Amino acid sequence: xxxxxxxxxxxxxxxxxxxxxxxxxxxxxxxxxxxxxxxxxxxxxxxxxxxxxxxxxxxxxxxxxxxxxxxxxxxxxxxxxxxxxxxxxxxxxxxxxxxxxxxxxxxxxxxxxxxxxxxxxxxx
Numbered sequence: 042x043x044x045x046x047x048x049x050x051x052x053x054x055x056x057x058x059x060x061x062x063x064x065x066x067x068x069x070x071x072x073x074x075x076x077x078x079x080x081x082x083x084x085x086x087x088x089x090x091x092x093x094x095x096x097x098x099x100x101x102x103x104x105x106x107x108x109x110x111x112x113x114x115x116x117x118x119x120x121x122x123x124x125x126x127x128x129x130x131x132x133x134x135x136x137x138x139x140x141x142x143x144x145x146x147x148x149x150x151x152x153x154x155x156x157x158x159x160x161x162x163x164x165x
Contacts, residue, residue: 048061080135
């Protein structure tokens with residue numbers, strides 16, 4: 042299994058290219074992709090999201106939020122922030138979902154590297 046961040050999913054929908062988009066596409070084809078719930082919420086927040094993409098993404102499996110998720114997410118965010126680094130809330134929640142399930146994340150957003158360095162996030 043492998044997860045994807047909103048930045049990669051949006052790039053895929055927009056027809057952009059890149060290693061992250063190729064990996065996302067291949068993971069869909071291999072039925073190996075899962076989405077953190079926050080990724081789905083971010084992407085579905087676009088009122089112009091085409092119905093075919095809603096259908097595709099809505100059919101993908103989501104990572105479950107486990108007991109203590111919110112407290113672990115807060116601790117991870119505090120860890121990153123304590124190093125005076127950027128830790129947006131949505132990124133934190135996506136990273137924590139992946140950390141909890143030990144699932145690597147496909148991400149275009151470079152801020153996830155801080156969660157890799159300090160919190161154990163695996164990046165694809």
